[in-house]
Amino acid sequence: MSTQRLGAPGDLSEREREAVEALLYQLADDEFVVADRYTDWQCQGPTLEADIAIANIAQDELGHARLWYDLLEDFGYEESELIWERDAADFRHATLCEQSFESGDWADAVVRSYCYDVAEFLQLEALAETSYPRIADRIEKVQGEEHYHREHAQNWLERLCEDDDGTRRVQQAVDDLYPYALTLFEPTAKEADIVELGLRPTSLDQLRSEWYDITGAFLAGLGVSVPEESELDDLVAEQTGRDGDHTDDWQRQYNELTYTYRMLDRTEARRLMADPDEA
Amino acid sequence: MSDSIDPPTNSQAAPDPTDGPQYCAYTDYRSGEVPEDAVVPKNGADSEGLEREVWDALFEVEDPEMPVSVVDLGLIYDVAVREDGAGTHAEVTMTLTYTGCPARDMLIDDIREAAASPDGVDDASVELVWSPVWSIEFVSEAGREDLREFGVSI
Numbered sequence: 001m002s003t004q005r006l007g008a009p010g011d012l013s014e015r016e017r018e019a020v021e022a023l024l025y026q027l028a029d030d031e032f033v034v035a036d037r038y039t040d041w042q043c044q045g046p047t048l049e050a051d052i053a054i055a056n057i058a059q060d061e062l063g064h065a066r067l068w069y070d071l072l073e074d075f076g077y078e079e080s081e082l083i084w085e086r087d088a089a090d091f092r093h094a095t096l097c098e099q100s101f102e103s104g105d106w107a108d109a110v111v112r113s114y115c116y117d118v119a120e121f122l123q124l125e126a127l128a129e130t131s132y133p134r135i136a137d138r139i140e141k142v143q144g145e146e147h148y149h150r151e152h153a154q155n156w157l158e159r160l161c162e163d164d165d166g167t168r169r170v171q172q173a174v175d176d177l178y179p180y181a182l183t184l185f186e187p188t189a190k191e192a193d194i195v196e197l198g199l200r201p202t203s204l205d206q207l208r209s210e211w212y213d214i215t216g217a218f219l220a221g222l223g224v225s226v227p228e229e230s231e232l233d234d235l236v237a238e239q240t241g242r243d244g245d246h247t248d249d250w251q252r253q254y255n256e257l258t259y260t261y262r263m264l265d266r267t268e269a270r271r272l273m274a275d276p277d278e279a
Numbered sequence: 280m281s282d283s284i285d286p287p288t289n290s291q292a293a294p295d296p297t298d299g300p301q302y303c304a305y306t307d308y309r310s311g312e313v314p315e316d317a318v319v320p321k322n323g324a325d326s327e328g329l330e331r332e333v334w335d336a337l338f339e340v341e342d343p344e345m346p347v348s349v350v351d352l353g354l355i356y357d358v359a360v361r362e363d364g365a366g367t368h369a370e371v372t373m374t375l376t377y378t379g380c381p382a383r384d385m386l387i388d389d390i391r392e393a394a395a396s397p398d399g400v401d402d403a404s405v406e407l408v409w410s411p412v413w414s415i416e417f418v419s420e421a422g423r424e425d426l427r428e429f430g431v432s433i
Binding site for chain 1: 379
């Protein structure tokens, strides 16, 4: 495995650049789409604190999406191309992120966030060893802002599983979301290069195995069961998102996301203030 | 949907009211340390000439939410003034306290304008960096005073 540090954005070979882009799209799209979904719960959470917490987590994830999209802008892309004018089928987020919430089921939001945040925690740990300096510089900042996401999800899971009805709801959400959660560990077309070039030296299989152990043990402690590890390969949702194949929920979310942009016939991302460089 | 959800419970023992104020159990007040040989943040103390003037202009820029200078807050990691055939450029390297900062564009614009304001500077650019990670230890003594006066404990 190569541990050689890669160069600046302009100095990458074509193979390196394609792998870096694939990894960045995956990271940025996951954060952006899951954040947008979390905002569905804003003003709908079971308590005022729950509202504020999930809105704040959404804001964190949007900030992290921006860090990764910024690194795609290194290659000359603009915000409008990266988000508002990109085809829905060009997004590479895992299909867990796009699932619409089971109406009124807070357990769905909590289980999703738990599955997502443990996977993100492991992925960031792996990325701390990245060979691409532009990513390496940002990892510690993101890690510092992720810690309480897991704590939030775990606290809520414990609270929901204090009685039978809550435990049943959590179990249902785990059963429903598990095939989609597994898509977080499905490869993009550039996965082999991502590992070989040391962009993320740990394989997705290894990450999934660690994720399975951590989440399985925690959920078991709450009386919630998960599938056997030997069943996982067969359980992965048909649409993984990593290859651009998404569920119908994504097209609806995408339409909603881009509605205003299209309605106003925009061709670029607007700023609240004029850029003084262009004034 | 909420009828099956119990009100929030706290599994920890109730705080003893005679113990004084209790911090929220779910809040993690992180602090870091500034190494002896830290290179950031900077405050321009040793700068001269045009760079000094750029630093002075940056001192005037306040955080959008609190009356404290961005320099005292420790956000400014470097200032360089560079001349080439096209003119004199001020280059500011800075960080933000939070990646999701909603005032990001506004603050960066303010800083860019301030850095370009001294006579003799033709234009300014701002580079946003995230390493080293900003921590509360980066706030200067003057910044701490300003924050305390504003009512933020630090």
